[in-house]
Amino acid sequence: MTNTLYLPELREMLTENNTAGLQEFCTALHPARTAEFMEGLTAEEAWAVLQHADLLLRVEVFGFFEHQKQIEILETVDRAAVAEFVGSLPPDNRVDLLRDVRPEVVAELMPLISTDERRDIQRLSAYPEDTAGAVMTTQFARLSEEMPVGRALKEIGQQAGELETIYYLYVVDREDHLRGVVSARGLVSAMGKPDVLIQDLMERDLVTVNVAEDQEEVADKVARYNLSAIPVVDDEHHMLGIITHDDVIDVVVDEATEDAHRMGGMVPMVENYLEANFVTVWRKRAGWLSCLFIAELFTFTALASFEDAIAAILALSLFVPLCISTGGNSGSQAATLITRALAVGQVSARDWWRVLRHELAMGLALGLTLGAIGFVRAALTPQDILGDVSRWQLALVISESVAAICLWGTLAGSMLPLLFKRLGMDPGFASSPFVATLVDVTGIVIYFSIAQACLL
Amino acid sequence: MTNTLYLPELREMLTENNTAGLQEFCTALHPARTAEFMEGLTAEEAWAVLQHADLLLRVEVFGFFEHQKQIEILETVDRAAVAEFVGSLPPDNRVDLLRDVRPEVVAELMPLISTDERRDIQRLSAYPEDTAGAVMTTQFARLSEEMPVGRALKEIGQQAGELETIYYLYVVDREDHLRGVVSARGLVSAMGKPDVLIQDLMERDLVTVNVAEDQEEVADKVARYNLSAIPVVDDEHHMLGIITHDDVIDVVVDEATEDAHRMGGMVPMVENYLEANFVTVWRKRAGWLSCLFIAELFTFTALASFEDAIAAILALSLFVPLCISTGGNSGSQAATLITRALAVGQVSARDWWRVLRHELAMGLALGLTLGAIGFVRAALTPQDILGDVSRWQLALVISESVAAICLWGTLAGSMLPLLFKRLGMDPGFASSPFVATLVDVTGIVIYFSIAQACLL
Numbered sequence: 068m069t070n071t072l073y074l075p076e077l078r079e080m081l082t083e084n085n086t087a088g089l090q091e092f093c094t095a096l097h098p099a100r101t102a103e104f105m106e107g108l109t110a111e112e113a114w115a116v117l118q119h120a121d122l123l124l125r126v127e128v129f130g131f132f133e134h135q136k137q138i139e140i141l142e143t144v145d146r147a148a149v150a151e152f153v154g155s156l157p158p159d160n161r162v163d164l165l166r167d168v169r170p171e172v173v174a175e176l177m178p179l180i181s182t183d184e185r186r187d188i189q190r191l192s193a194y195p196e197d198t199a200g201a202v203m204t205t206q207f208a209r210l211s212e213e214m215p216v217g218r219a220l221k222e223i224g225q226q227a228g229e230l231e232t233i234y235y236l237y238v239v240d241r242e243d244h245l246r247g248v249v250s251a252r253g254l255v256s257a258m259g260k261p262d263v264l265i266q267d268l269m270e271r272d273l274v275t276v277n278v279a280e281d282q283e284e285v286a287d288k289v290a291r292y293n294l295s296a297i298p299v300v301d302d303e304h305h306m307l308g309i310i311t312h313d314d315v316i317d318v319v320v321d322e323a324t325e326d327a328h329r330m331g332g333m334v335p336m337v338e339n340y341l342e343a344n345f346v347t348v349w350r351k352r353a354g355w356l357s358c359l360f361i362a363e364l365f366t367f368t369a370l371a372s373f374e375d376a377i378a379a380i381l382a383l384s385l386f387v388p389l390c391i392s393t394g395g396n397s398g399s400q401a402a403t404l405i406t407r408a409l410a411v412g413q414v415s416a417r418d419w420w421r422v423l424r425h426e427l428a429m430g431l432a433l434g435l436t437l438g439a440i441g442f443v444r445a446a447l448t449p450q451d452i453l454g455d456v457s458r459w460q461l462a463l464v465i466s467e468s469v470a471a472i473c474l475w476g477t478l479a480g481s482m483l484p485l486l487f488k489r490l491g492m493d494p495g496f497a498s499s500p501f502v503a504t505l506v507d508v509t510g511i512v513i514y515f516s517i518a519q520a521c522l523l
Numbered sequence: 524m525t526n527t528l529y530l531p532e533l534r535e536m537l538t539e540n541n542t543a544g545l546q547e548f549c550t551a552l553h554p555a556r557t558a559e560f561m562e563g564l565t566a567e568e569a570w571a572v573l574q575h576a577d578l579l580l581r582v583e584v585f586g587f588f589e590h591q592k593q594i595e596i597l598e599t600v601d602r603a604a605v606a607e608f609v610g611s612l613p614p615d616n617r618v619d620l621l622r623d624v625r626p627e628v629v630a631e632l633m634p635l636i637s638t639d640e641r642r643d644i645q646r647l648s649a650y651p652e653d654t655a656g657a658v659m660t661t662q663f664a665r666l667s668e669e670m671p672v673g674r675a676l677k678e679i680g681q682q683a684g685e686l687e688t689i690y691y692l693y694v695v696d697r698e699d700h701l702r703g704v705v706s707a708r709g710l711v712s713a714m715g716k717p718d719v720l721i722q723d724l725m726e727r728d729l730v731t732v733n734v735a736e737d738q739e740e741v742a743d744k745v746a747r748y749n750l751s752a753i754p755v756v757d758d759e760h761h762m763l764g765i766i767t768h769d770d771v772i773d774v775v776v777d778e779a780t781e782d783a784h785r786m787g788g789m790v791p792m793v794e795n796y797l798e799a800n801f802v803t804v805w806r807k808r809a810g811w812l813s814c815l816f817i818a819e820l821f822t823f824t825a826l827a828s829f830e831d832a833i834a835a836i837l838a839l840s841l842f843v844p845l846c847i848s849t850g851g852n853s854g855s856q857a858a859t860l861i862t863r864a865l866a867v868g869q870v871s872a873r874d875w876w877r878v879l880r881h882e883l884a885m886g887l888a889l890g891l892t893l894g895a896i897g898f899v900r901a902a903l904t905p906q907d908i909l910g911d912v913s914r915w916q917l918a919l920v921i922s923e924s925v926a927a928i929c930l931w932g933t934l935a936g937s938m939l940p941l942l943f944k945r946l947g948m949d950p951g952f953a954s955s956p957f958v959a960t961l962v963d964v965t966g967i968v969i970y971f972s973i974a975q976a977c978l979l
Contacts, residue, residue, distance in 0.1 A: 097728045099748045130749075224714045234690055234707075234751070251690075251707055258680045272553045290776065292555045293586075293769040295690070295751055312768040313749040319772060320746065323779035324863050330786060331859020331955060332852055340864035341877060349885065352856055353892045356929075359852050360893050364900050366844035371908060377840060384833060384840040388822035388963055391844055395851070396788055396815050396956040400808055403787020407780050408796035421797060429805060436809045437816050444820050452827060473812075499787060499955040500852040507844055 073104045081115055093120035093128070102131030110139040126155050135342070137164055142172050150179030159204040159314065162191040199285050200278040202318065203299045203308035208236040210265050212246055217261030220254060234295045237306055238269045245298055245306040247271045275300045278307055285310055286318045287412065326410060329495030330403060332359060359500050365508045366391075373515040376523060382452050382461065383518055386445070390468050391510040393437055394476035395503030401426060401480030402502045406494045409484060416488040422481055430477030434470035442466035456522055464521050468514040475513060476506045530563045537571055549576035549584065558587030566595040582611050591798070593620055598628050606635030615660040615770065618647040655741050656734040658774065659755040659764035664692040666721050668702055673717025676710060690751045693762055694725045701754055701762040703727045731756045734763055741766055742774045743868065782866060785951030786859060788815065815956050821964045822847075829971040832979060838908050838917065839974055842901070846924050847966040849893055850932035851959030857882060857936030858953045865940060865950050872944040878937055886933030887926075894926035912978055920977050924970040931969060932962045 073092070080088045093101060093116070105113050105128075113136065117125045129137065129152075141149055141164065153161055153176060165173055165188065177185060187205055194200025208226055210219050223236060236254060238247040247269030257268055274292050276285050278299050289297050289312065297315075299308045325335035334351035336343065370377070370387070377384045405422065408414045414422060445465035446458050453461060480502045484494035529548070536544045549557060549572070561569050561584075569592065573581045585593065585608075597605055597620065609617055609632065621629055621644065633641055643661055650656025664682055666675050679692060692710060694703040703725030713724055730748050732741050734755050745753050745768065752767045781791035790807035792799060826833070826843070833840045861878065864870045870878060901921035902914050909917060936958045940950035 095728065097726070097730055097748065099730070100728065220711070220714065224711050251711070255676070255680045255707075255711075258676065270553070272551065272556065274553055274555070286772075290769070290772045292553065295768060312751060312772070313746070316742075316746045316768070316772060316775060319775050319779070320867060323775070323782075324867060326779075327783065327786065327859055327863045330783065331863075332856050333860065336860075340860065340869045341874070341881070345884070349888050352885065353889055356849075356852055356856065356889055357892060357896060360845075360849060360896055360925075363845050363848045363852075366848070367841050367900070370841040370844065374837065374841070374908065378837060381830070381834060384843075385823050385826040385830070387840075387843060388826065388847055388967065389816075389819050392819045392822070392851075392960065392963055393812075393816060395848075395959065396812055396819075399955055400788050400812065403783055404789065404792075404796065404808075407783045407787075411776060411780060413796045418797070425797070428801070429808065432801075432805050433809055433812055436813060440813060440816055444823070452830065469816075499855055503851065503955075503959065504848065507848055511844065 074107045077105070077108065077116060078112065081112060086119060089116055089119035092116070093124060098124065098127040099131045101128050106133070106136070110136065110143045114140055114144045122155055125152070126157070130157070130160060134164075134167070138167050141165075141168050141176075146172075146175050147179055150176050154180055154184045157204055158187055158191055158206060158308075159202060162188055162201075166192065194278065197282050198278065199276045199280045199282060199299050199310060200307070202282050202285065202314050203278070203310045204314075205308045207296075207298075207306075207309040209306075210236050210238050210249065212238055212240065212264070212266035212269070214265045215261060216254065216257045216263045216265065216268065219249075219265055220258065220261075223251075223254070235298075235309075237298055237309070238265055239306050243305050245273065245275065245300055245304055248273055248298070273298065275304075276310070277302065282318045283322050286315050286322065289315045290319075322410075326406070326495050329493060330406065330498045332356070332498045332500030355500070359504050362504045363507060366511055369508050369511040373511070373519070376515055376519055380454060380456055380518075380522060382448065382454065382456065383515070383522075385452070386465055386468075387511065387514070389441070390465070390472055390514045391507045393441075393469050394472040394479075394506035394510040395499075396476070397430070397433055397437075397473045398476035398480035398502035398506045399499030401430075401477045402484055402497045402499060405481045406484045406497065409488055409494050414485075416485050419482065419485045419489075422485060423478070426477050426481040427474075430474035431470075433477060434473035437473050438466040438470035441469040460522060464518050467521075468517045471513050471517065472506070472510045475509065476502070479506055479509075529560045533561070533564065533572060534568065537568060542575060545572055545575035548572070549580060554580065554583040555587045557584050562589070562592070566592065566599045570596055570600045578611055581608070582613075586613070586616060590620075590623070594623050597621075597624050597632075602628075602631050603635055606632050610636055610640045613660055614643055614647055614662055614764075615658060618644055618657075622648065650734065653738050654734065655732045655736045655738065655755050655766060656763070658738050658741065658770050659734070659766045660770075661764045663752075663754075663762075663765040665762075666692050666694050666705065668694055668696065668720070668722035668725070670721045671717060672710065672713045672719045672721065672724065675705075675721055676714065676717075679707075679710070691754075691765075693754055693765070694721055695762050699761050701729065701731065701756055701760055704729055704754070729754065731760075732766070733758065738774045739778050742771050742778065745771045746775075778866075782862070782951050785949060786862065786954045788812070788954045788956035811956070815960050818960045819963060822967055825964050825967040829967070829975075832971055832975055836910060836912055836974075836978060838904065838910065838912065839971070839978075841908070842921055842924075843967065843970065845897070846921070846928055846970045847963045849897075849925050850928040850935075850962035850966040851955075852932070853886070853889055853893075853929045854932035854936035854958035854962045855955030857886075857933045858940055858955065858958045861937045862940045862950045862953060865944055870941075872941050875938065875941045875945075878941060879934070882933050882937040883930075886930035889933060890926035890929035893929050894922040897925040898922035916978060920974050923977075924973045927969050927973065928962070928966045931965065932958070935962055935965075 105116060117128060120128060208223055234251050236249045237245060240246050249265060249269045253268060257263055274288060275298050276288060278301050296309045296311045298306060299310060301307055328335040332355050334354060336351055442462045445462040448458055448461060483497035483502060487496050488494045561572060573584060576584060664679055690707050692705045693701060694705060696702050705721060705725045709724060713719055730744060731754050732744060734757050752765045754762060755764045755766060757763055784791040788811050790810060792807055898918045901918040904914055904917060939953035939958060943952050944950045
């Protein structure tokens with residue numbers, strides 16, 4: 068979906084060295100759109116165009132390039148120029164980037180980056196993936212408690228250019244402990260009283276996250292408290308960084324993708340679908356599919372143990388797919404519902420008893436509904452297929468089995484995510500295919516047990 | 524999960540009319556925590572406690588109550604007091620609230636609300652659900668082009684208290700057309716030059732949404748452009764309102780829940796799982812399950828048409844669940860992957876040809892993997908079950924069928940979401956159970972066709 072509208076013009080301006088035109092192109096549009104129009108350019112061309120924007124804008128436009136294009140630029144452009152540029156990138160983004168740049172390039176770049184920035188990069192890249200530390204940025208507005216409003220406003224005016232957000236201003240003491248927060252709104256409202264001290268203006272009860280906390284919990288907190296940024300602290304409450312709302316939206320989207328992939332029965336994949344490596348994707352997909360297939364082999368074992376019943380009444384085998392799919396469908400439905408309720412915090416593992424009672428009633432209601440439909444269909448079976456069995460007997464067996472398996476699928480589907488959660492695993496492992504496979508094998512046993520009891 | 528820690532103290536303070544204590548309680552904590560501690564109170568008690576906070580804080584704490592508690596308060600408290608309070612609530616939230624308050628209460632409240640606010644409520648509630656208009660708020664910071672920076676700062680200082688965000692300040696002309704935007708950051712940075720006009724400072728290339736656009740597209744734009752708020756305009760580019768990042772996070776979470784529910788085979792449900800009405804939930808779940816069950820009835824028809832083959836070689840029927848579940852699992856996996864890739868914009872319906880080639884290769888690779896496992900297992904079948912058929916013949920039939928069905932499931936699972944998207948439907952309807960059901964019926968036909976060709 069590359070936008071090729073301006074590509075010829077851009078290339079012409081580059082060859083003609085049309086500085087005025089390129090400057091106009093860089094500044095006229097929203098940086099995100101500027102980036103879109105540059106998508107078709109090579110890394111060298113894109114870098115050449117960016118030289119016509121001032122550093123601040125260059126960083127912004129670069130930030131809207133695709134991840135792959137960003138890496139290409141860092142890998143191809145002159146090392147010294149790139150090193151200086153990397154020093155100006157937002158701390159959280161450059162760490163994500165450098166992680167994917169070829170190691171030999173990083174090794175060449177690092178000595179060229181200023182000591183302060185290099186330390187910052189090393190510190191941030193030490194945090195494990197998916198933790199608050201790995202998502203945070205170290206650029207935030209910092210105030211001290213004894214500062215008067217007038218000076219604070221002036222200071223923020225100077226810092227503002229480099230900061231990702233000035234919506235919240237964080238108040239720290241001399242040892243960098245987080246003491247409070249002032250909103251930009253609050254500070255601007257207090258403009259008329261320039262001598263009031265920050266400590267008399269600041270909010271002291273803060274919502275913070277620990278640097279080791281999982282990014283999903285961070286996203287939950289930000290959503291619950293409607294924050295536009297959340298401060299990240301260590302165990303001693305030292306102020307380490309902030310996580311801004313745009314990174315939180317990315318986390319929410321990524322986590323939803325991960326959950327969806329698990330629910331669909333595959334190892335979560337963050338790579339872009341069309342760009343991911345074939346073998347990697349095959350491994351992620353084949354892994355789960357093979358496990359499920361091996362588990363599903365037990366359906367053969369289960370069926371084989373009822374071989375005599377099948378030989379006696381052939382019609383029984385014709386209803387096997389219907390019966391077991393009922394369990395699979397009702398199971399995936401319940402599993403999805405509970406997994407999602409867990410994800411958005413509507414239920415917790417401790418609520419298992421309430422969920423069980425609820426799903427027991429629901430499973431019965433659903434089972435009766437499907438059982439009734441099954442009864443009608445089975446009663447319409449042609450007599451020549453049935454042999455010695457009366458159609459009413461068969462209809463009764465089918466409807467009882469469908470109802471029982473539906474109830475069982477609903478219970479298994481609802482309890483498995485809670486059990487996984489309790490065991491400290493991701494509840495999403497109780498995916499639709501997983502539940503369906505489990506219920507397939509047990510469904511066969513339920514069905515033939517009922518059939519044997521009633522018909523043989 | 525109600526927090527009952529402070530309930531006795533709060534009730535005691537209320538009966539003792541301990542004003543100082545209640546004021547302290549209202550102001551000491553973050554409004555979200557204050558609200559949490561009040562969860563166990565009745566609507567009357569909560570309202571009585573809130574009277575000890577100033578109006579701004581009262582609105583904030585109220586905003587963090589559960590939706591149900593908010594409605595209860597509006598329905599039980601003295602109408603005149605509530606009407607005044609409703610006038611101060613954020614425009615987007617009060618419309619959501621009034622939609623769920625009993626109509627007779629709304630009818631009594633509306634005449635008591637000031638004319639301006641009432642018009643605002645009526646205008647906002649006219650927008651269809653899930654559109655930008657229904658999510659936006661009408662409170663935003665407004666500047667005119669000819670205003671100098673100094674006066675703009677003063678004006679924002681005065682407006683700040685009532686506004687949801689002052690991160691962006693919107694510049695409009697006399698007819699209220701949106702002309703540009705100034706970030707709070709930009710305005711504060713320009714503090715040293717109070718005579719510069721806003722029109723020389725403002726960004727003119729704006730990212731906007733139309734009031735009729737779907738909320739999902741709004742969320743996509745906000746995430747793509749890293750915005751903390753997005754302006755909402757009508758077809759003539761009149762400035763109508765803004766949507767802030769916290770509402771966008773709610774939209775992203777709600778849409779992910781909807782997608783997950785569809786993928787799990789049920790009508791999406793926004794209600795809280797444990798609080799939703801039993802009959803409503805039963806209808807949403809039973810509806811889809813019954814449709815799937817009826818579709819699944821065709822497995823019987825398909826199997827019955829191969830009755831002779833089953834009668835001749837009983838062992839064939841024992842592998843039916845294995846074969847068809849392979850299709851279901853590979854199909855749900857592919858469907859999940861493509862649905863999610865569509866949701867996050869990695870592929871579009873136009874990419875169907877690239878997806879098809881990709882999934883053709885992947886389906887073959889996955890089919891060969893599972894076919895190999897199936898071959899080994901089928902070769903181990905005891906001879907007494909097999910009758911006249913050689914175990915190698917059977918193993919060949921099973922592995923060929925598994926591979927073919929896996930390929931077919933992968934193709935069906937990947938193409939259906941794209942087809943639904945093309946038809947203007949939600950791609951999520953290609954849910955795991957839907958794909959599994961489709962592939963179950965066709966899988967039986969594939970399996971027995973291969974078996975008949977090889978064995979009979």
